[in-house]
Amino acid sequence: MKSWSAELLLGVVTIIWGATFSFTKIGLDETSPLFYLFLRFLLAFTILIFIFGKQFFKISKEKFFDGLILGLFFGGGFILQTLGLKFTSVTKSAFITGMAVVITPFVFWLIIRKPIKFWQKAGVFVAFIGLWLFANPDFDNINIGDLLTLLSTIFWGFYITYMDIFTKKVKIFSETIQLVMMQFLVILPLSLLGALIFEKNSINFNFSEMLIYSLLFNGIVASIFLTIIHTAVQKYTTPVKAALIFALEPVFASLIAFIIFSEILSGKEYFGALILFSGVVLSEAGEFLQKLFKKEKA
Numbered sequence: 001m002k003s004w005s006a007e008l009l010l011g012v013v014t015i016i017w018g019a020t021f022s023f024t025k026i027g028l029d030e031t032s033p034l035f036y037l038f039l040r041f042l043l044a045f046t047i048l049i050f051i052f053g054k055q056f057f058k059i060s061k062e063k064f065f066d067g068l069i070l071g072l073f074f075g076g077g078f079i080l081q082t083l084g085l086k087f088t089s090v091t092k093s094a095f096i097t098g099m100a101v102v103i104t105p106f107v108f109w110l111i112i113r114k115p116i117k118f119w120q121k122a123g124v125f126v127a128f129i130g131l132w133l134f135a136n137p138d139f140d141n142i143n144i145g146d147l148l149t150l151l152s153t154i155f156w157g158f159y160i161t162y163m164d165i166f167t168k169k170v171k172i173f174s175e176t177i178q179l180v181m182m183q184f185l186v187i188l189p190l191s192l193l194g195a196l197i198f199e200k201n202s203i204n205f206n207f208s209e210m211l212i213y214s215l216l217f218n219g220i221v222a223s224i225f226l227t228i229i230h231t232a233v234q235k236y237t238t239p240v241k242a243a244l245i246f247a248l249e250p251v252f253a254s255l256i257a258f259i260i261f262s263e264i265l266s267g268k269e270y271f272g273a274l275i276l277f278s279g280v281v282l283s284e285a286g287e288f289l290q291k292l293f294k295k296e297k298a
Helices: 005-029 034-056 063-085 089-096 100-112 118-136 142-167 173-198 209-236 238-244 249-261 267-297
Strands: none
Touching: 005 034, 005 209, 005 238, 005 249, 034 063, 034 173, 063 089, 063 142, 063 173, 089 100, 089 142, 089 173, 089 249, 100 118, 100 142, 100 238, 118 238, 118 249, 118 267, 142 173, 142 209, 142 238, 173 209, 238 267, 249 267
16 A cells, blocks of 8 residues: 555544544533443444454464554553543643644654654644644633643553554554454453542443434444554554654544534644644655655756
């Protein structure tokens, strides 16, 4: 697969991930956050074990531990982000989560020790400015929610980097499925344990039509299909480029929230979204434009 094809698919993943914020908001009206995560991934794992159970139980020792590591970062990122959202605002949560675009290059360098290209660095810098303008976070009062969300972002940085390392060894589709199912298998006890510890006095469950819609979208479309696509194609690009594409998630989340909930964006937010998108384009096209400029100058 060509890198641009993989990046286009990751862009589609990011758009649909953006929709999960709205569907999660609908679901959280019917149940508590960590218990919702448990239900979401229980649905996803149950469907996959029904379809791919034979392949999963043939998992090798290497893929088991690769999936276990990915699952710990995957589950840790989700749970810390969800807990953080209980104590901070959606705006600050979106901004801090988007900080993965800044953290991932450092994690990538720390683990792989491979230098990051200039245009990727430039793209990260521009994207960060756009993210700041878009989210317009107020950090006058730092709270525990902000710190938990920041910790979740570090988890996402490691998740994206190790996804690159582990999936480069994947040769067949059944191994991709095994890695995906291991991630879901790990997050299930983590989310249930988190619900029992942090939500033991506040777990509520209203089995409603809206909860079903929310779980079907987030459990099947967002969890199964998107995690399979992400696991299958990220190896064809770099963790830094993947993080830049994922940084667009809050923009798409806001646009979809506008469609569903009629939430209005300000002019500053549109401007920030444009700069954020420009950072992604700069990372992708900067080297090509530089070569083109040199040819014309020659």
